[in-house]
Amino acid sequence: MNQELFKTDEIASAITRIIDESQKYCFIVTPYYNVWDQLAKSLAKAAQQQKKLVFFIRYEVDYVEGGINYKRIKVLIDYGFDVVYVKNLHAKLYMNEKEILVTSLNMYDKSVRANFELGINIRGRSEYFKKNFIENELLGAKEYYGQNGQEECYRIVEGRYFAEKREREEEEKKKEEERLQAEMKRKEERAQLLSERNSKLENNENKGFCIRCGTVIPLDSTRPFCLDCYKKWASWGNYDWQEKFCHVCGKEFNNISMRKPCCSQHLKSQNKPSYF
Numbered sequence: 656m657n658q659e660l661f662k663t664d665e666i667a668s669a670i671t672r673i674i675d676e677s678q679k680y681c682f683i684v685t686p687y688y689n690v691w692d693q694l695a696k697s698l699a700k701a702a703q704q705q706k707k708l709v710f711f712i713r714y715e716v717d718y719v720e721g722g723i724n725y726k727r728i729k730v731l732i733d734y735g736f737d738v739v740y741v742k743n744l745h746a747k748l749y750m751n752e753k754e755i756l757v758t759s760l761n762m763y764d765k766s767v768r769a770n771f772e773l774g775i776n777i778r779g780r781s782e783y784f785k786k787n788f789i790e791n792e793l794l795g796a797k798e799y800y801g802q803n804g805q806e807e808c809y810r811i812v813e814g815r816y817f818a819e820k821r822e823r824e825e826e827e828k829k830k831e832e833e834r835l836q837a838e839m840k841r842k843e844e845r846a847q848l849l850s851e852r853n854s855k856l857e858n859n860e861n862k863g864f865c866i867r868c869g870t871v872i873p874l875d876s877t878r879p880f881c882l883d884c885y886k887k888w889a890s891w892g893n894y895d896w897q898e899k900f901c902h903v904c905g906k907e908f909n910n911i912s913m914r915k916p917c918c919s920q921h922l923k924s925q926n927k928p929s930y931f
């Protein structure tokens with residue numbers, strides 16, 4: 656059984672445990688928020704350890720900047736935690752990458768002291784909850800940055816978690832752009848050499864084509880691959896594996912291989928590799 660039932664007095668300690676044991680993330684979904692003593696210590700410790708706590712608070716004027724309860728939220732922001740204001744938020748959920756607590760309890764001191772509350776914890780389902788509830792449901796709606804429409808649903812005050820996520824995404828985007836640019840350059844280079852070959856073969860006689868991908872490389876029929884394709888070829892080492900392009904003219908043929916890297920017209924013009 657990987658589920659446990661918690662009564663009011665046990666829920667608070669389960670929340671503390673979820674915060675303390677979190678590593679990659681800790682999502683705290685609590686419409687209303689007012690810290691209690693023990694929890695305040697736990698949060699201070701988590702801030703000191705640079706933990707990534709993300710608070711989902713109900714969007715209420717009292718809680719946003721200028722509101723009478725904003726000072727409560729300000730503490731979280733100053734700790735480097737992320738705060739997401741969500742309209743109409745009513746769910747309560749506390750989770751890290753190992754454990755999920757679904758409960759009726761707000762992270763609210765009065766509720767801990769005075770209410771009958773109920774909680775149940777679930778282990779081993781964090782990725783599912785993260786994807787389907789946090790990302791698709793809470794963050795799946797439209798952000799309300801600078802909007803006047805009725806669709807606005809949440810607003811993020813960025814802390815460690817979202818900053819890291821954003822930086823990671825920007826990094827990936829940059830890499831992808833660089834990859835696309837390099838690919839475009841290779842294609843242009845290839846197209847240029849192809850057209851030169853078609854007009855006058857003597858030009859660029861020190862340049863050839865990778866027999867697998869067609870990239871422009873130094874002309875050497877004993878080394879007819881670009882580095883990437885060579886690595887792939889070398890993991891099998893099959894001299895007769897069918898490749899695509901003539902090393903000299905760059906045109907497509909269906910009888911090209913490491914053993915015979917040029918079309919029949921250009922095979923003669925090349926020094927025969929030693930393995931011939």
Ligand SMILES: [Zn+2]
Pocket residue numbers: 865866867868869870880881882883884885
């Ligand atoms: Zn290649």
Ligand SMILES: [Zn+2]
Pocket residue numbers: 901902903904905906917918919920921
């Ligand atoms: Zn050729």
